[in-house]
Amino acid sequence: MNNMIRKVSSVTAIFCVSIFCNSILACNSAKSNPHQIVIKAQEDTNQFLWKKINYDSSKQYIYLTFDDGPQNGTAAVFELCKQLGVKASFFMVGAHAQTKRLRQIVSMIRNAYPQTLLCNHSFTHANNKYQFFYHHPEMAVEDFFRSQASLNIPFKIVRLPGNRAWIGQNEIKASELVKPVCILLDSAGYNAIGWDVEWQFKHRNAHPVQTPEQMIAMVDSAFIKHDTRTNNHIVILSHDRMFRDKNYADSLAKFITLLKRNPHYVFETVDHYPHLKPMQ
Ligand SMILES: [Zn+2]
Numbered sequence: 001m002n003n004m005i006r007k008v009s010s011v012t013a014i015f016c017v018s019i020f021c022n023s024i025l026a027c028n029s030a031k032s033n034p035h036q037i038v039i040k041a042q043e044d045t046n047q048f049l050w051k052k053i054n055y056d057s058s059k060q061y062i063y064l065t066f067d068d069g070p071q072n073g074t075a076a077v078f079e080l081c082k083q084l085g086v087k088a089s090f091f092m093v094g095a096h097a098q099t100k101r102l103r104q105i106v107s108m109i110r111n112a113y114p115q116t117l118l119c120n121h122s123f124t125h126a127n128n129k130y131q132f133f134y135h136h137p138e139m140a141v142e143d144f145f146r147s148q149a150s151l152n153i154p155f156k157i158v159r160l161p162g163n164r165a166w167i168g169q170n171e172i173k174a175s176e177l178v179k180p181v182c183i184l185l186d187s188a189g190y191n192a193i194g195w196d197v198e199w200q201f202k203h204r205n206a207h208p209v210q211t212p213e214q215m216i217a218m219v220d221s222a223f224i225k226h227d228t229r230t231n232n233h234i235v236i237l238s239h240d241r242m243f244r245d246k247n248y249a250d251s252l253a254k255f256i257t258l259l260k261r262n263p264h265y266v267f268e269t270v271d272h273y274p275h276l277k278p279m280q
Contacts, residue, residue, distance in 0.1 A: 037075040039104050042111050048154040050271060050279035055232075059266045060223050062259060063235045063273060064088040065195065067121055067159065069109075070102040073244035078109055078116060080249060084256050086267040088116055089193075090240070091159040094123035094147035106151055113154065117269035119193070120158040123147040130162045130177075137180035144185065155271050155279045156190040164194035166229060168275040173229075191276045195237035196228040199255075206241045208248055212255035219259065230274050 055061070066077050069092045081088045090109050097103045110118040123146040126133035133140050144158055158167075160181070165174035167186050173194070174182040185192060197218050200209040210218070219234060221227070228234045243249045259265050271279050 037079055039075060039101065039108060042104075042107050044107055044152050045111050048113060048279075050155070053268070053272050055274070056266070057232075058264065059232070060264050061233045061266050061268050061272075062219070063193075063233070063268055063270050064256075065091060065119075065159070065193065065235060065237055065270060066240045067091045067237065068093055068096070068125065069240040070096050070105045071241050073240040073242065074109075075105050076249050077240050077243050077252065078105070078112070080243075080253055080256070081116060082112070084253065084260070086256055086260070087114070087269045088267070089119055089157075089270040090116060091119045091121035091193075092147075092151055092153075093121050093125045093161075094150045095125070097151060110152065110154065114269065117155070117157075117271055118151065118153050119155070119270065120144055120147050120151070120153050122158070122161050123150065126161040128162070133161070134163075134177045134181055137184055140181045141184045141188065144190070145188075156188070156277070157270055158185060158190055158192050159194070160192060165192050166194045167192035168273075169277045171275065189277060191273075193235060193270045193273060194229065195235045197222055197234060197236050199236065199238040199242065201239060201242045206239070206244070208238075208242050208251055212251050212258060215255050216258045233274060235270070235273070 064081070064086065066074070066088060069090050074090065077088070078090075092106060097106050106118065109116045122140075123143045126140070126143075133143075147153070148156070160178055163175070163178050165178050165182050166172070167174075167182050168191055172179070172182045172186055182192060197215075199215055201207060202209060219236065222234055223232070238252075243252045259267075
């Protein structure tokens with residue numbers, strides 16, 4: 001079978017729902033305009049077939065990553081990536097999947113692999129108390145395990161809450177604070193993905209700070225100056241909730257459209273980032 005994913009179940013129902021959400025944890029505080037997105041409810045597929053890719057030395061690889069979902073904005077980002085035909089990775093927080101609709105969004109993203117990849121961003125997001133979380137490494141690791149199970153995450157790929165540590169095959173790049181957690185995650189077979197460039201947001205209302213054109217300039221510059229963790233590969237961090245309003249979803253669409261104009265740029269999911277431990 002040449003598909004990367006073997007689907008053992010099919011779409012069972014279609015629900016038209018609002019992506020308006022009012023039950024997200026601390027890191028999602030502002031309100032937004034609701035708009036309608038069709039969520040396809042699916043049973044989770046049981047098996048993911050990971051396939052190694054051969055990098056093209058004439059290309060530069062872009063990993064779009066969206067953190068803190070499922071939340072208001074996640075479905076809009078997913079729809080946009082699907083419409084524009086680009087791959088993206090979603091680092092999700094187990095405790096955010098509080099309603100049936102939010103769990104359906106998680107399943108939709110999970111089952112759309114290889115276009116989108118569901119990854120682990122912990123269960124509690126450290127309750128946004130990072131010092132306490134990382135000073136209790138066994139507890140922190142259990143928090144990741146809990147999210148892995150509750151969201152049914154396919155591969156062992158995490159992003160640490162509030163921290164840009166990296167864990168790959170035979171390498172850990174981490175601050176002293178998070179190193180004990182990273183050592184435990186590493187020994188349990190996990191990879192961690194940091195980021196090279198961040199599309200920042202205003203904490204007051206989650207609106208993006210940079211314009212799409214400024215983001216393009218940052219990406220182009222990072223490649224030219226080799227200012228990325230791995231040459232010719234760039235991980236871009238953003239957050240789902242930044243794009244919950246229509247005008248900012250349009251900003252994301254513009255950013256992706258401008259990136260697509262560069263014939264050297266290729267979009268990938270983070271399971272294909274170089275030098276990771278093999279996927280199961
Ligand atoms: Zn986060």
